[in-house]
Amino acid sequence: MNASLAATRLGCRRGWIEFKQTLTNADSLVPTVIMTAAFLGVMLLTRTTTVPGTHFSLGTTMLTSVLGMSIGVNGLTSMGGLLAAEREDGTLLRAKAIPQGMTGYLVGKIVTVSLTTLIGVAGTLILGLVLFSGLAVGSATAWLTLVWVLALGLVATLPIGAILGSLFPSARSSGLMTLAVGGIVAISGVFYPITHLPHWLQWAGQVFPFYWLGLGMRSALLPTSLVAVEIGHSWRHLATFGVLAGWAVIGLAVAPWLLRRMARRESGSSVAARHEKAMLRVR
């Protein structure tokens, strides 16, 4: 017990170290900056366009939706991608060779991905406040909603990301995950109100956490009048909580089992075999 507590503390330290590395590393920083810049560009272009049926800026609405979406996308693809990549390069096997190393590794990953998500959200929000008008950040409830949606969003998507990461056989194939997530985001009402999609797509979009994360952030940061363009003219906080909690329960129930199975299968020769395969592809 003492040792696993120590490992959790070490995991936090590990997460902090890797978070700092992410911030000072061009490979991981450049794509994030480019993505953020692209989103901001689109939002700025649509700043003067209005949300259909209102006089409110589509760009500002989009900003809040992207904020919500980015929590989910980060939680899922970063966690999944990192796990797949680090299984390939032997980081996981290393963790397995150290006492309580797996605990430390997973705690570390959760901390790193959470911190990078947080700083992404904070950065986008600050830029949004400077560049866009109309965000309703004056009330305590706004911040309260933002915090619980953010926290629940991470708890809902990190374990699912870990599950996907442990299922994909290689870092390369985890690219498929990013692609699939992109497809789901497209029907999640992030860039345009979901009510303008065909009915069946609306239903499909509402299965996944991205729609709800966007809705949650809109409910936190947009004026109350904007509720008129949402499904059922409601922010549906209870449903948001329900769906995100549902994903969290599924993830937390399945992830430990899958991670253990994945860890059990790691060995020096499996790492070497994957490396060889990857090298063959490069050549």
Place this chain on the structure above:
Amino acid sequence: MAEDIVLDVRDLRMRYGRNDVLNGLSFAARRGEVLALLGPNGAGKTTTIEILEGFRMRSAGQVSVLGADPALAGEAWRARIGVVLQSWRDHARWRVRELLEHVGAYYAPYPVPGLPRPWDTDELIAVVGLAEHAGRKVRRLSGGQRRRLDVAIGIVGRPEVLFLDEPTAGFDPEARREFHDLVHRLADRDEATILLTTHDLDEAEKLADRILVLVGGRIIADGSADELSRRMSTEAEVRWSRDGQRFVHSAQEPTRFVRDLFRQYGESVEDLEVRRASLEDTYMALVRQAESGQERGADAAAARRLSVVTG
């Protein structure tokens, strides 16, 4: 003494599908002993070491490492084991010192009297010769430096049993010698039991108290380098000169041959040399013998008859 046995493997078998990779290995190692698993590629060296490390399930047989079954042992057992695997490219963005310090911290809750865990980071960095590179990012290390770091991570917890899979691949001769010194130090001073795989004979001879030759999933020989070459070499080469003329003779019993030589020619025999087969000759002969036995489709019994297992 039984409590001195740290590694105990009995009739270890591994089968993938219908393919038998390990066909009943049995061996043991005492505290502080250095064992080399020597054999050609595909002989089953890595599979064996991975089973002992607890990274791979076995098909059959008994395995005990520090009194526990590696397949079931927990984290406290893990803290007493050191592992250096073949290829690692992890933690590329970490700095050498930072990584060693972090990994070492996991061992702190598992102290043993007289064996402080973990190893002091700076001391360890100096021991593996990375002092100049302590602040460097892992991905900036050369192949040999990276390997030293792997070794350092493997021993940072001051393991009682250390597994090394091809530890010196990519080392230059100097690094190799420093590594050999390190292994001797770990075995002699810290009484670590060390099992290493290699296909470098020279290395096995220099490092190991005992060499296990593994071919086709069987141990075909088990003994010190000296014992192996003595056991195998039925012939020795005798060279001498007499009246300015040089002679070479292969003798089954060189001692008797030389005695006869002196009896016959007395003091006119000069430049006498008796050379036993080198370990390399022995090893090649063993491997060839075992492999040809297998090619002939010999069953397990026949292969055992051909082999020179005595232990």
